[in-house]
Amino acid sequence: MSQINRRDFIKAIAAASSASVLTIPSAHAGQTKGRVVVVGGGYGGATAAKYLRMMDGGIDVTLIEANSTYTSCPLSNEVISGERDIKTLEVGYSGLKKHGVKVVHDWVTGVDTAKKVVSTKGGQTYAYDALILSPGVEFNYAAVEGYTEELANTSLPHAWKAGAQTLMLKKQLEAMPDGGKFIIAVPPGPFRCPPGPYERAAQVALYCKTHGKAKSKILILDSNDSFSKKALFEQAWKALYDGMIEWVPGASDGKVIKVDAKTKTCFTNFGDHKGDVVNIIPPHHAGKIARDMGLATFKTHWCEVKPESMEAKAQKDIYVIGDSCIGGDLAGNFGFPKSAHMAMTQAKVAAGAIIAKINNLPLPVPFYVNTCYSVVAPDWGFSVVHVYRVENNTWVYVKEASGISPVTMPDKSPVPRLYRKVEAEYADGWLRNVLADAYS
Amino acid sequence: MRRKYTLALLACLGLSTLPALADDSTEALARTCNNCHGVNGVSAGGAMPSLGGQSETYLKHIMMEWKTGERAAASMNRLIKGYSDEQIASLAKYFAAKPWVPIAQKASADVMARGKDVTDKCETCHGATGGQPDDETTPRLNGQSALFLHLELDKYRDEAFLMTHKKMIKSARKMDEKDVGIAAKFYGNQSK
Numbered sequence: 001m002s003q004i005n006r007r008d009f010i011k012a013i014a015a016a017s018s019a020s021v022l023t024i025p026s027a028h029a030g031q032t033k034g035r036v037v038v039v040g041g042g043y044g045g046a047t048a049a050k051y052l053r054m055m056d057g058g059i060d061v062t063l064i065e066a067n068s069t070y071t072s073c074p075l076s077n078e079v080i081s082g083e084r085d086i087k088t089l090e091v092g093y094s095g096l097k098k099h100g101v102k103v104v105h106d107w108v109t110g111v112d113t114a115k116k117v118v119s120t121k122g123g124q125t126y127a128y129d130a131l132i133l134s135p136g137v138e139f140n141y142a143a144v145e146g147y148t149e150e151l152a153n154t155s156l157p158h159a160w161k162a163g164a165q166t167l168m169l170k171k172q173l174e175a176m177p178d179g180g181k182f183i184i185a186v187p188p189g190p191f192r193c194p195p196g197p198y199e200r201a202a203q204v205a206l207y208c209k210t211h212g213k214a215k216s217k218i219l220i221l222d223s224n225d226s227f228s229k230k231a232l233f234e235q236a237w238k239a240l241y242d243g244m245i246e247w248v249p250g251a252s253d254g255k256v257i258k259v260d261a262k263t264k265t266c267f268t269n270f271g272d273h274k275g276d277v278v279n280i281i282p283p284h285h286a287g288k289i290a291r292d293m294g295l296a297t298f299k300t301h302w303c304e305v306k307p308e309s310m311e312a313k314a315q316k317d318i319y320v321i322g323d324s325c326i327g328g329d330l331a332g333n334f335g336f337p338k339s340a341h342m343a344m345t346q347a348k349v350a351a352g353a354i355i356a357k358i359n360n361l362p363l364p365v366p367f368y369v370n371t372c373y374s375v376v377a378p379d380w381g382f383s384v385v386h387v388y389r390v391e392n393n394t395w396v397y398v399k400e401a402s403g404i405s406p407v408t409m410p411d412k413s414p415v416p417r418l419y420r421k422v423e424a425e426y427a428d429g430w431l432r433n434v435l436a437d438a439y440s
Numbered sequence: 441m442r443r444k445y446t447l448a449l450l451a452c453l454g455l456s457t458l459p460a461l462a463d464d465s466t467e468a469l470a471r472t473c474n475n476c477h478g479v480n481g482v483s484a485g486g487a488m489p490s491l492g493g494q495s496e497t498y499l500k501h502i503m504m505e506w507k508t509g510e511r512a513a514a515s516m517n518r519l520i521k522g523y524s525d526e527q528i529a530s531l532a533k534y535f536a537a538k539p540w541v542p543i544a545q546k547a548s549a550d551v552m553a554r555g556k557d558v559t560d561k562c563e564t565c566h567g568a569t570g571g572q573p574d575d576e577t578t579p580r581l582n583g584q585s586a587l588f589l590h591l592e593l594d595k596y597r598d599e600a601f602l603m604t605h606k607k608m609i610k611s612a613r614k615m616d617e618k619d620v621g622i623a624a625k626f627y628g629n630q631s632k
Contacts, residue, residue, distance in 0.1 A: 051471070054479075341475055348471045364468035369522070371476065371515065383515050387522030401522030405514065416600035422487070422514045422591055429486025429587070433476045436484035 033058040034358040037118050037128040039108050039289060041065030043072075044322030044343030045134035046096060046438040051351040053099040059358065062102040062126055064118070068092060070439075073193060074340050075431050076162035078375060080170045081203035088431075089162060095440040108289055113315055130354045133295070133303075133312075134322040134343065135287025136161070137192055143283045144185070145258035145267075152280075156261055160192060160281050172277045173207055179215040182208075183266055183275035185256035186222040187283035190302070192323050192338045194228035195374045195384070197281060198247075202233070202376035205241035219273060220247045221266055223255040228337070229374060229384055231407045236376040236420075256280065286324035295320055302326035307390045308366055309353035310346050319354070321346040328368075328388055329397035337386060340434060342370040366390045373427035379417075381424030466530045469523075473531065481535040485543070489588040493540025497576035500532035505604055512595070512602035542571065542583020544631040555626025558619040561611055569630040586628025593620045 033056070038049045041063055049063040071089050078084035093103045106120040111131065118126045139158065141147050152158050157165035157172075176182065182204050186197045201218045208216040226249070227233070237245045248254035258267035264278045285291065285301040295303040295312045303320040304313040305327055312318045322343035328336040336342050345368050352364040368388035375381045382405035387398040405423060406415050473491070477483055481492025491499065505511035506520045507528065520528070547555070562581075565574050570581025581589060595601045596612030597620070603609055615623065 344475055345472060348468070352468055352471075365465045367469055367472055369472040369475075369519065371519070385515060385519050387519065389522075398522045401519060403518060416598060418594060418598045418601055419514050422595070425487040425587060425591060426515060429483075429488035429585075430476055432484045432486045433478060433488050436478060437474050440484070 031058075032060040034129040034354075035060045035062070035127060036130045036132065036354060037061075037126050038063045038132045038134065039065075039118070040134035040136060040287070040322070041067070041070055041093060041103075042134060042136055042322060042343065043340040043434065043438050044347045045132065046070070046093075047344040047347035048132045048134065048319075048321060048351050049096055049101045050099050050438065051348055052354065053101055055351060055355045056359065057100065059355065060102070061100070062104060063093070063096060064104045064106055064108055064120065064126070065093070066105060066107045068105055071162040071166075072340070072431065072435065073160075073162040073196075074434075075375065075427065076159070076166050077196065077200045077203040079162070079166050080159070080173060080200065081207040082170065082174075083203065083206070083375075083378065086162075086167060091435055091439045093439070111289070111293055111318075113293070113318070116317070128317075129358065130317050130319065132319045132321060132347075132350055132354075133287070133290050133324065134320075134347070135289050135324055137284040137286065137323045137338075138288045138291070139282045139284045141282050143187070144256060144280055146261065147259050147280055147282060151261050152282075156259065156264075156278050156280055158281050159279065160196075160284075169277070169279060173204060174211075176208075176213065176216065176276045178208075178213040180213070180217075180276035181274070182216065182218045182277045183273060183279060184218065184220045185259075185266055185278075185280045186220060186224065186227075186254075187281050188223040188250075188255075190326070190335060190338060191281070191284060194337050194339075195233070195372065197222075198227055198229070198233045199374040199376065200279070201245050201247075202236060202241065202374075205237070205244045206377055208244065209241060214244070216244065218245045219275070220245065221254045221256050221268065221273065222248060223250045225249045225251050229382060229404050232382045232404055233374070233376070235407060236380055236382075240377055240380065286320075290320055290324045293318075296324075298326045307393055307395045308363055310350035311353065319350040321350050328386070328395050332397055334386070334397035334402070336368075336388075337370055337372060337384075339370055339372045341372060341430075342368070342386070344434060344438060345369050368395070371430065373423060373430055375424050375427045377424070379424050380420040381422075381427045382420065383423055383426070466534050469527055470531060470534050473535075480538045480541075482538075482541045483543075483585055483588075485585055485587075487585065487587045487591055489585055490541065490543070490583075491535040492538030494536060494579050495573070495576045496532045496536035498573075498579050499535055500529055501577060503528045503532065510602075511604045540571075540580055540583075542580075542631050543585070544583050545586050545625070545628040547586075547625040547629040551622050551625050552629060554619075555622050555629075558615065559623050559626055561614075562623070565607075566627075569632055570627040571630060571632055581627040582630035582632060584627060586624045589627055590621055590624035593624060 038045045052061045079086045106122040110119045157168045159165040159169045253268045253270050256266045265274045286296045295314050297304045303325045305325050310319045312320050323338040349366045356363050370386040373383045384404045387401040388395045477491050483490040506513050506517040
C-alpha cells in the first residue's frame with residue numbers, strides 16, 4: 001500500500017481538513033434579500049448554511065449551534081477500536097464564516113412562528129424569513145429502565161453522538177480483560193446510523209483480536225429482527241472474527257428493557273446478560289426544539305416534510321432536515337436512512353428551495369442520494385446507497401440504483417477482496433470529502 | 441462559464457448577485473456529486489478522484505460503462521443507475537467545463553526519479569506529467585489523488601475486476617508490483 005493511504009490520515013494528529021474548494025464568490029449586498037436562520041451545526045445544518053450562501057450571496061444566513069467544534073459521528077466506531085484518531089473527526093466553523101455565514105454559539109430555546117423570531121438561551125433573538133431546523137436527535141433515556149443521561153455521561157456511554165462518550169467507551173474496551181463480554185443494546189428502529197451498531201461490533205472485535213483479547217465476546221442485544229447490510233456484516237464477522245460476535249434479534253428476546261448500572265446487567269423480558277462493558281443505545285426521536293414546536297407529526301417522534309422542498313408539513317417556512325425528519329418511500333419500507341450523507345442531500349434540497357422562493361424562481365428538481373460506508377477492518381468495507389426521485393410530490397425509491405455492495409458475484413462466486421479493500425478506502429475518502437463539502 | 445464570470449464580477453463590484461443557478465437542474469443535480477467529489481469536482485482527497493476539468497467524453501463514457509455493467513465499480517455502478525442518460529450527459533458536460541485543479545501531493549526525490557522511469561510507457565497517451573492526454577477518452581492524471589490512481593491500477597491488475605480499456609489492462613499488468621504505488625505518487629505529485 002502506498003504511503004498516502006487512509007491509515008496515515010486517520011492516525012494523524014493534524015486534522016485540519018485543508019480542502020481547496022472553489023466557491024462561487026459571495027457578494028455582501030447592501031440590502032438583504034432574505035434572512036435564513038439555521039439551527040444545528042451538524043452535517044445537515046452546516047451544509048445548508050454554506051450552500052445558501054454559495055447559491056445566493058444576497059441572503060443573510062445565521063447558524064446557531066451550541067458547540068464550537070463538531071465531531072463526526074460517521075467513522076467514530078474506528079475511534080473506539082483505536083484505528084482512528086478522534087481529531088480526524090473534529091471540525092470547527094471557520095470555513096462557514098468564510099462563506100459569510102454568521103455563526104452564533106448559543107442554544108435555541110424557542111421559536112415564535114407567528115412573528116418568525118428565534119430566541120436563545122443567551123437572550124438573543126433572530127428574525128427569519130425561512131428557518132432550517134437540523135437539531136439531530138434527542139435520546140429517550142427513560143425508555144430503558146435504570147438508564148439516565150447521567151449514567152451515559154459517567155459509566156454507561158451510549159456514544160451515539162460522537163465525542164467524550166466515544167473516548168469513554170474506548171477506555172472501557174481497553175480495560176476489558178481477555179474473555180470479557182462487550183454488550184451493545186440496539187433500540188427499535190428507526191434510529192440514527194442504521195448499520196452503526198453492527199459496525200461497532202466488528203470494530204470492537206478487531207480491537208480484541210489485535211490486542212491479545214481474542215477470547216472476548218461481543219453480544220448484540222437487538223430490539224429489531226433484522227438490520228442494515230445484514231448479509232455483508234454476517235459474512236465479514238465470520239471471515240474475520242469467527243465466533244466472537246453474537247446477534248440476538250428482538251424475536252429471540254433481544255430487546256433490552258432495563259439495565260442495572262452497578263452490576264452491568266442488561267435485562268430483557270425473560271433473561272439477563274451481565275457484561276464487562278455495557279453500551280446502551282437508547283431509543284431516540286426528533287430533536288427537542290422540533291418536537292416542542294409540534295413538528296413531530298409522525299407518531300410524535302419524527303417530523304414529516306414535503307418531498308419537493310423539505311419544508312415541514314406542519315409549519316410553513318420551516319424546513320426540517322437530518323435525523324429529525326422522516327421521508328422517503330415509507331410505504332415500501334425504504335424510508336430515508338438517518339445518515340450524514342442523507343442530511344447533506346436534504347440540506348441542499350432545502351437550500352435550493354429557499355433560494356428559489358426568495359427569488360421568485362421555480363423550485364429546482366429535487367434529487368436525493370445517500371451513500372453510507374461501513375468499515376469492519378482496515379481493508380474491508382462495504383456500502384449501501386439510496387437514490388430517490390420526486391414524482392407527483394412523492395418520493396420514489398429508485399430500486400435499480402440502490403442497495404448494498406455485492407455479497408457474492410452474480411455467478412455466486414466470492415466477491416474479490418479488492419472490492420472490500422477499495423470500499424474501506426472510499427469510507428475514508430468519503431469522510432474527508434463530506435467534511436469539506438459541509439464545513440470548508 | 442460566462443455566467444460564472446458575470447457573478448464573480450458582480451461580487452467584486454459589491455453588487456447584489458444573481459442567485460447562483462438555483463433554477464438550473466444540472467447545478468442541483470451536480471450538488472449530489474459534491475459530497476464525495478467536491479464543489480466544482482475538486483476532491484478533498486483520500487480515494488475520491490477529482491472530476492472537474494476531465495474531458496466530457498471520458499466522464500460520460502465511464503459513467504455509461506458503469507450504468508450498462510460493462511465496467512465494474514465498487515459503489516458508482518449502483519448509484520449511477522439512478523441517473524438518466526440525459527442527466528449523465530449533462531453532468532459530464534457540467535464537470536468538463538470546470539477547471540482542472542491539480543492537487544500536488546508530496547513524494548520523495550527517489551520516488552519521483554523512479555516514477556519518471558516506470559511511467560515511460562504511460563507518457564504516450566497521458567503526457568509526461570499525466571496532464572496532456574492525447575485524446576478525449578483519456579483522463580488527466582496530474583495532481584489527481586494518488587491513492588485513487590493506485591487503486592485504479594490495482595483494479596486494472598486484478599483479473600477478477602472487470603475493466604474495459606484493453607491497452608490499460610495490458611500496461612498495468614506488465615508493471616512490477618512495487619512500481620504501482622510509485623507511478624501513482626509520481627502523477628499525484630504533478631502540479632501541471
